[in-house]
Amino acid sequence: MPQNLRIPGPTPLPARVREAGSWQMVNHRGPEFKALFGRVSSKLQAGFQTTNDVLITGSSGTGGLEAAVVNHLSPGDPVLAISVGVFGDRLASIATTYGADVTRPAFEWGRAATPDQVRDAISGMQAAGHSPRAVLMTFNETSTGITNPIEDLAAVVHAEAPEALLIVDGVSGIGALPFQTDGWGVDVAVTGAQKAWMIPPGLAMVAVSPRAWTAAETATMPRFYFDLKRHRDAAVKGETPWTPAVGIFFQLDVAFELIEAEGYPAIHARHAACGAAARAGLAAMGFALFADAAHASNTVTSAHLPDGIEWSALSKALRARDTVLAGGQGKLTGRILRIGHLGAVNADDIVRALEALESAAHELGIPVVSGGPAAAAAAATGVAVIGA
Amino acid sequence: MPQNLRIPGPTPLPARVREAGSWQMVNHRGPEFKALFGRVSSKLQAGFQTTNDVLITGSSGTGGLEAAVVNHLSPGDPVLAISVGVFGDRLASIATTYGADVTRPAFEWGRAATPDQVRDAISGMQAAGHSPRAVLMTFNETSTGITNPIEDLAAVVHAEAPEALLIVDGVSGIGALPFQTDGWGVDVAVTGAQKAWMIPPGLAMVAVSPRAWTAAETATMPRFYFDLKRHRDAAVKGETPWTPAVGIFFQLDVAFELIEAEGYPAIHARHAACGAAARAGLAAMGFALFADAAHASNTVTSAHLPDGIEWSALSKALRARDTVLAGGQGKLTGRILRIGHLGAVNADDIVRALEALESAAHELGIPVVSGGPAAAAAAATGVAVIGA
Numbered sequence: 153m154p155q156n157l158r159i160p161g162p163t164p165l166p167a168r169v170r171e172a173g174s175w176q177m178v179n180h181r182g183p184e185f186k187a188l189f190g191r192v193s194s195k196l197q198a199g200f201q202t203t204n205d206v207l208i209t210g211s212s213g214t215g216g217l218e219a220a221v222v223n224h225l226s227p228g229d230p231v232l233a234i235s236v237g238v239f240g241d242r243l244a245s246i247a248t249t250y251g252a253d254v255t256r257p258a259f260e261w262g263r264a265a266t267p268d269q270v271r272d273a274i275s276g277m278q279a280a281g282h283s284p285r286a287v288l289m290t291f292n293e294t295s296t297g298i299t300n301p302i303e304d305l306a307a308v309v310h311a312e313a314p315e316a317l318l319i320v321d322g323v324s325g326i327g328a329l330p331f332q333t334d335g336w337g338v339d340v341a342v343t344g345a346q347k348a349w350m351i352p353p354g355l356a357m358v359a360v361s362p363r364a365w366t367a368a369e370t371a372t373m374p375r376f377y378f379d380l381k382r383h384r385d386a387a388v389k390g391e392t393p394w395t396p397a398v399g400i401f402f403q404l405d406v407a408f409e410l411i412e413a414e415g416y417p418a419i420h421a422r423h424a425a426c427g428a429a430a431r432a433g434l435a436a437m438g439f440a441l442f443a444d445a446a447h448a449s450n451t452v453t454s455a456h457l458p459d460g461i462e463w464s465a466l467s468k469a470l471r472a473r474d475t476v477l478a479g480g481q482g483k484l485t486g487r488i489l490r491i492g493h494l495g496a497v498n499a500d501d502i503v504r505a506l507e508a509l510e511s512a513a514h515e516l517g518i519p520v521v522s523g524g525p526a527a528a529a530a531a532a533t534g535v536a537v538i539g540a
Numbered sequence: 541m542p543q544n545l546r547i548p549g550p551t552p553l554p555a556r557v558r559e560a561g562s563w564q565m566v567n568h569r570g571p572e573f574k575a576l577f578g579r580v581s582s583k584l585q586a587g588f589q590t591t592n593d594v595l596i597t598g599s600s601g602t603g604g605l606e607a608a609v610v611n612h613l614s615p616g617d618p619v620l621a622i623s624v625g626v627f628g629d630r631l632a633s634i635a636t637t638y639g640a641d642v643t644r645p646a647f648e649w650g651r652a653a654t655p656d657q658v659r660d661a662i663s664g665m666q667a668a669g670h671s672p673r674a675v676l677m678t679f680n681e682t683s684t685g686i687t688n689p690i691e692d693l694a695a696v697v698h699a700e701a702p703e704a705l706l707i708v709d710g711v712s713g714i715g716a717l718p719f720q721t722d723g724w725g726v727d728v729a730v731t732g733a734q735k736a737w738m739i740p741p742g743l744a745m746v747a748v749s750p751r752a753w754t755a756a757e758t759a760t761m762p763r764f765y766f767d768l769k770r771h772r773d774a775a776v777k778g779e780t781p782w783t784p785a786v787g788i789f790f791q792l793d794v795a796f797e798l799i800e801a802e803g804y805p806a807i808h809a810r811h812a813a814c815g816a817a818a819r820a821g822l823a824a825m826g827f828a829l830f831a832d833a834a835h836a837s838n839t840v841t842s843a844h845l846p847d848g849i850e851w852s853a854l855s856k857a858l859r860a861r862d863t864v865l866a867g868g869q870g871k872l873t874g875r876i877l878r879i880g881h882l883g884a885v886n887a888d889d890i891v892r893a894l895e896a897l898e899s900a901a902h903e904l905g906i907p908v909v910s911g912g913p914a915a916a917a918a919a920a921t922g923v924a925v926i927g928a
Binding site for chain 2: 154155159162163164165173174175177178179180181183210213215246249250251344353354374375376377378395396397400478
């Protein structure tokens with residue numbers, strides 16, 4: 153049985169995507185690459201639900217986040233960072249590093265940001281005389297397993313600070329969960345290869361609205377490798393400004409064939425089913441879910457580790473069962489476990505992971521409810537239980 | 541016959557490297573990746589001839605150049621940029637973008653920089669009261685086909701401006717041409733995946749000396765994605781700070797097995813033979829070589845395009861012969877052609893490329909000497925002429 157890689161990225165590659173990783177190189181300035189580049193750029197627009205430019209940087213998602221910040225802001229700009237976890241903090245830190253004046257209200261990890269909280273934060277900044285030039289937020293907070301209600305939060309930003317750019321880290325959500333870049337008025341949205349797109353890490357994708365381009369004209373944070381204008385100028389010629397990760401582009405091209413064949417409504421439903429299976433199975437086993445149920449993510453599920461259980465021991469026992477889950481990050485290190493379910497995942501994979509977790513828990517003497525979890529997961533989604 | 545991809549990167553992948561591109565993902569924070577990361581990091585030190593840290597960024601070579609600059613300098617720092625082509629200009633532009641006070645003496649493209657020129661440039665800056673904080677130079681200038689004599693230039697820098705950091709773009713040279721990071725006192729050296737390393741683009745490697753680390757402690761240019769200290773802190777744990785391009789790491793691991801089996805002396809000799817073949821063949825055909833013969837690169841050979849010949853037409857005729865060469869860049873666009881010979885290349889590949897070039901030239905009515913070029917190339921290196 154192949155390893156059941158159930159972390160929130162890198163995600164498992166479908167067979168055809170794997171095969172594309174073995175293709176021979178081509179000239180990145182030649183006709184083969186230009187044709188491929190045009191195809192994937194156009195399909196990314198569909199994935200982001202946008203008519204904006206979607207540019208591709210040669211980096212992890214974090215590089216895409218840096219691009220989202222440094223192209224549109226200047227040192228000293230007041231920025232509101234809505235952070236509910238490690239990745240929200242990272243986005244805020246990028247802005248701080250490049251000199252923005254970042255206001256970072258405290259949010260409880262494991263809960264979503266609320267429209268009221270965002271409204272209060274904006275009015276607090278305005279009362280202090282510096283309305284935000286940009287609002288940063290995370291669509292799907294991978295570290296806690298929360299999906300923020302971007303549509304609702306965006307509406308508050310547009311109403312209360314209409315001049316503010318809305319910059320959204322969509323790395324672990326876009327493509328897997330419903331997201332409307334244009335419909336919700338997201339100025340800059342970012343995603344990454346190894347998440348919903350079912351390809352290896354190494355590319356980030358950044359959608360840029362017309363008013364974000366206008367902001368870029370006067371934004372003075374320094375940028376070179378992540379200069380999106382250079383990316384746009386090159387994209388017009390079917391190129392990237394710097395040598396692209398050609399192999400990963402091959403894989404993205406093939407992945408889009410799979411994505412188009414399935415269709416986004418089916419993809420979103422599949423992720424919802426996997427999320428439901430993970431939550432039902434963990435709860436049936438007796439784990440306390442970490443994330444607020446009202447905003448639990450359909451790409452990654454988090455649960456409290458029982459008291460006295462070392463993540464390293466549980467991880468090792470899971471690996472002995474060909475199963476790889478994720479532990480906690482940042483201040484949640486050693487406190488939670490996470491099951492990733494985005495990209496090329498089916499509810500069967502979740503059932504298998506839950507069976508492995510049940511078995512590993514027994515080995516370690518973790519008191520869990522037996523016999524029910526996989527069945528509960530299956531019941532949540534209607535899939536057959538493997539081996540049952 | 542597969543396409544003969546003879547550009548100076550991306551370079552063709554050996555079969556085993558291609559196959560590694562099809563491997564399934566693993567947890568980038570798990571034991572498989574940690575073991576791999578340790579292996580390739582150690583082998584990179586051998587490739588750079590250094591005991592310094594060699595860190596790996598998830599980017600093209602240009603991203604590695606940005607890392608080389610922004611980690612070690614502050615806005616306002618006087619910097620001497622020794623540029624003999626497009627890539628030297630790029631490195632200088634990065635420093636300028638981040639606020640360095642860059643002195644960029646004029647050099648003739650197609651010639652190497654000389655020790656006297658570097659000495660004069662340094663003393664000029666010192667006479668003006670601002671000795672360089674860093675000297676930037678290019679090892680192998682891909683755009684012109686020149687290899688700078690870094691050992692000699694470095695000696696001048698160390699003698700005349702001993703406090704200056706020496707930052708070298710080694711992207712298209714290190715690994716293919718003899719280069720001694722420690723022996724020559726190079727503080728920061730950069731290379732890229734798709735050059736000598738025979739793997740797809742998407743990784744850059746940056747070697748950092750102890751005194752460059754000291755400089756990093758007070759350097760104030762902003763950096764986040766390319767923050768090398770974060771890379772060093774993560775490397776201690778066998779990780780990268782951001783999600784690594786796992787697939788390309790798989791390929792690097794395999795490529796190093798091939799590199800170690802061949803050995804650097806044999807690799808350097810093979811590149812020298814390919815360079816000799818390209819120069820002999822082009823000259824025998826009647827092309828005027830562009831680069832100064834005394835410093836002609838053994839990874840890329842440039843020649844003037846005959847008057848009246850459009851590069852696009854010649855490129856198309858070559859492609860019809862399954863051969864891809866490179867044209868000119870920057871101010872050399874439309875003026876030269878380039879044959880890449882780095883990475884997984886043998887003199888046979890050069891002979892094949894010359895035969896295709898001879899045939900394409902005949903089709904376009906370019907007056908070239910017939911019958912001799914491939915033989916001349918073969919004679920230069922002692923390989924058999926294909927089809928002869």
